[in-house]
Amino acid sequence: MTKAQYKDLPDEELVRLIAQENKTELFELLYKRYFLKVVDKCYSFIKNRSMAEDFANDIFSKAFEKLPGFKGNAHFSSWLYAITYNYSIDYLRLKKKLHYPNWNTENEIQDIPDESEADLQDLSYDNLLQILEMIHPEEKALLLMKYQDNLPGKSIAQTLRISEDAVKMRLKRARTRVIYLYQTKFEKD
Structure with missing residues (x-):
């Protein structure tokens, strides 16, 4: 089967084929489905489109590496977005030295x-x-x-x-x- 024949499969089926049957070339389909969404989520935090695209590529690399550990307890998109949020927040924590409890104390409402x-x-x-x-x-x-x-x-x-x-x-x-x-x-x- 060619990649085009797999394009309409649900995410979780693609993940299964990639992880269990070693059809790693199918990851490109997930990449194409979610790349812009991941870029947009990153951009909403860092406000730099070029960096957001770089982050998205890093996030997809991480997701690919972690794919064998995907348990299917949530949708693939939710799992991918969780990686995206972690990556973005970790970057902001390092860059701005953000620590939530301290920030919250300094910004009382x-x-x-x-x-x-x-x-x-x-x-x-x-x-x-x-x-x-x-x-x-x-x-x-x-x-x-x-x-x-x-x-x-x-x-x-x-x-x-x-x-x-x-x-x-x-x-x-x-x-x-x-x-x-x-x-x-x-x-x-």
Whole structure:
């Protein structure tokens, strides 16, 4: 069979063929499916398109190396995005020496009594993008993993190398920070 004959197979079947039947040439199909998505996720953190493309290539190299360890507990895309978030956050931690607990202490927010999502019903997409740039990269990653990629708490915890309880606490804090920033920066009186 040629690569073209495999192009419509689901990701997990391609992964199985690559890992179990050593059809490594099929990895190119996964690369083509996800390269731009991975570049976009990297770019959302580092704001440099050329670097984001380099990161994406590094991430695909890592993914290829780790492919035999892919257990199929999540979709391939979720697994790949977890590698992407880790890579991007690790880079930012090294570059900016970001340490979440210290950053959080230095950027305290007021308690918001009702963290209901109804408070965000008028939040525009553009305002949300601006707010995501104002919060810590790890909070941004948490929110994207939870609400964009629909990853379960356990996967998020493994990705960020924190406990599931820490994921819950940090997600709550991130949502609160988004509401606070929306209320203080964008909400019209």
